[in-house]
Amino acid sequence: MMYPHRIFNKAISGEPPSNALLAAVGGASASVLMSAYSMSVVFAIAVGALIAAGIHGTYCTTAYLGRSASQKRFRQPIYLDMVRSHVPVMMGFAYITTFCILVVSYLMTSVLGHPFPLTLLAFIWGITVGAIGSSTGDVHYGAEREFQNVEFGSGLNAANSGNIVRKAECGLRNGIDNSWFCAKFGGPVTGLAFGMTVFLSGWITTIFDPSMGANIGWLSIVAGLAIILILILWNRRLEVFARNQYGPYKEDEEVTA
Amino acid sequence: MIDIAGVLAANFLYVILITLGGVLVSGSVHFVPVGGAPAAMAQATGIGTGTVQLAAGAGLTGLVTAGAMLNLTDSMALILAAGMVGAMIMIGVTMMVGNLVYVYGVGVPPASAKVDYDPITKDRQDIYVSQGTEGHGLPTVSFVSGIIGGGLGGIGGALVYYSLMSIANGMASADFVGLAAIFAVGIFFVNAVIPSYNIGGTIEGFHDPKFKKWPKAVVTSLIVTFMCAIVSVITIGGL
Numbered sequence: 064m065m066y067p068h069r070i071f072n073k074a075i076s077g078e079p080p081s082n083a084l085l086a087a088v089g090g091a092s093a094s095v096l097m098s099a100y101s102m103s104v105v106f107a108i109a110v111g112a113l114i115a116a117g118i119h120g121t122y123c124t125t126a127y128l129g130r131s132a133s134q135k136r137f138r139q140p141i142y143l144d145m146v147r148s149h150v151p152v153m154m155g156f157a158y159i160t161t162f163c164i165l166v167v168s169y170l171m172t173s174v175l176g177h178p179f180p181l182t183l184l185a186f187i188w189g190i191t192v193g194a195i196g197s198s199t200g201d202v203h204y205g206a207e208r209e210f211q212n213v214e215f216g217s218g219l220n221a222a223n224s225g226n227i228v229r230k231a232e233c234g235l236r237n238g239i240d241n242s243w244f245c246a247k248f249g250g251p252v253t254g255l256a257f258g259m260t261v262f263l264s265g266w267i268t269t270i271f272d273p274s275m276g277a278n279i280g281w282l283s284i285v286a287g288l289a290i291i292l293i294l295i296l297w298n299r300r301l302e303v304f305a306r307n308q309y310g311p312y313k314e315d316e317e318v319t320a
Numbered sequence: 321m322i323d324i325a326g327v328l329a330a331n332f333l334y335v336i337l338i339t340l341g342g343v344l345v346s347g348s349v350h351f352v353p354v355g356g357a358p359a360a361m362a363q364a365t366g367i368g369t370g371t372v373q374l375a376a377g378a379g380l381t382g383l384v385t386a387g388a389m390l391n392l393t394d395s396m397a398l399i400l401a402a403g404m405v406g407a408m409i410m411i412g413v414t415m416m417v418g419n420l421v422y423v424y425g426v427g428v429p430p431a432s433a434k435v436d437y438d439p440i441t442k443d444r445q446d447i448y449v450s451q452g453t454e455g456h457g458l459p460t461v462s463f464v465s466g467i468i469g470g471g472l473g474g475i476g477g478a479l480v481y482y483s484l485m486s487i488a489n490g491m492a493s494a495d496f497v498g499l500a501a502i503f504a505v506g507i508f509f510v511n512a513v514i515p516s517y518n519i520g521g522t523i524e525g526f527h528d529p530k531f532k533k534w535p536k537a538v539v540t541s542l543i544v545t546f547m548c549a550i551v552s553v554i555t556i557g558g559l
Contacts, residue, residue, distance in 0.1 A: 079373040171384075178391045178497045179384070187380040187505070191410060194377025197360075197369035199417045203425040206362040216427040218362040220452030248425050256417035263413070264385050264406045273402075274392040281398065287405030291467060294412040298463050299441070301419055305429035305457070311447040 403478025
């Protein structure tokens with residue numbers, strides 16, 4: 064409250080349902096174009112992603128105008144130039160996301176022979192990419208970029224919530240500036256996480272093909288468990304590194320518990 | 321006219337298995353360390369997203385791997401294991417990369433505010449919680465708890481899907497797979513939502529005091545999934 068800012072606010076629902084909607088709309092449009100009009104795959108996927116991007120643009124506009132107008136007590140101004148400058152960018156990103164998810168889903172159904180229909184696979188990967196983005200890349204945005212004025216190396220004090228950085232290197236900060244910053248770390252690691260999920264979950268059954276016998280199928284499970292063990296150990300190393308790096312925040316006292 | 325009693329009597333085993341799968345999913349969600357919006361601002365331990373969304377992301381990845389496995393083999397144990405491993409990989413990668421962001425992007429050590437010592441590594445936690453926060457990041461105990469939660473959720477989702485795919489019906493194969501998968505996704509979502517009332521936004525894993533509330537969610541889930549199972553079995557068996 065009383066912090067007028069120029070950062071685009073388009074929270075509609077959660078990220079996973081929003082991405083799932085995009086991917087499912089794109090997947091449904093693409094499979095209709097492929098089956099009913101027998102269009103080429105690339106064209107169908109591109110048109111499907113275009114329709115999804117258009118729908119995302121509609122939601123972005125109504126979400127921004129609706130939130131700012133209905134929550135009048137927060138006294139947030141509505142900048143029409145922000146709608147003009149941000150919505151096409153967001154539609155562009157929505158297009159890229161949907162296109163890539165549709166390509167992954169199409170390859171899974173046609174090349175890897177997955178039994179699920181294209182639309183359903185797109186829906187599931189949409190939920191997954193949303194869950195991953197919301198839990199990895201968003202942290203970089205929400206915990207670091209919006210609170211660059213507090214000291215690096217500790218969590219955000221609850222008293223500082225809402226006191227976001229509103230001024231940029233030049234002029235007032237907007238949503239595109241934040242995307243620029245998060246594209247350096249938060250964005251790429253989100254892509255890394257989604258890529259690792261898609262790759263590793265498919266890789267184990269590609270190397271140890273269960274159709275060649277149950278024993279090889281069980282080997283794929285063992286390979287998956289080995290990957291998980293490596294992740295646990297890696298996480299432990301990271302935890303130890305961070306504890307040494309940022310150090311205890313309080314003096315060591317005797318704990319009675 | 322569909323012979324409802326006949327379809328139910330012929331597939332009663334699958335009704336029970338679907339219910340069991342749903343109960344597993346709702347139990348598993350309690351293991352997943354989620355922190356919601358506070359975690360996204362490094363104010364609470366856990367993954368910075370909603371309960372349902374993360375559980376759904378992991379469980380549905382498990383469903384994809386289980387579906388791929390069902391296409392290749394008939395062994396029920398192998399299908400359940402494939403679902404488990406798929407979900408565990410998804411949640412493990414997400415937590416790992418989430419921790420990368422916490423450590424290198426935000427600059428906080430993983431720490432739990434609910435316990436003074438990590439039950440697995442015996443590391444001191446309370447002095448690593450920075451001022452004005454309820455912990456941050458994913459310490460080893462939350463990580464392991466999340467892996468267990470993802471695994472149980474994957475088994476549950478795969479069990480529901482396997483049971484639905486075993487019902488005799490007169491549909492074309494592609495339609496059947498689509499319908500069964502959509503029912504499995506639906507039952508998964510229903511059971512991912514129920515525990516969120518117990519969790520109320522944040523939970524750190526099996527060491528969190530809120531974890532003890534799980535029987536309530538399991539009883540609710542038993543009733544709800546049983547009704548879902550009857551509807552789905554009649555729908556698929558009657559077509």
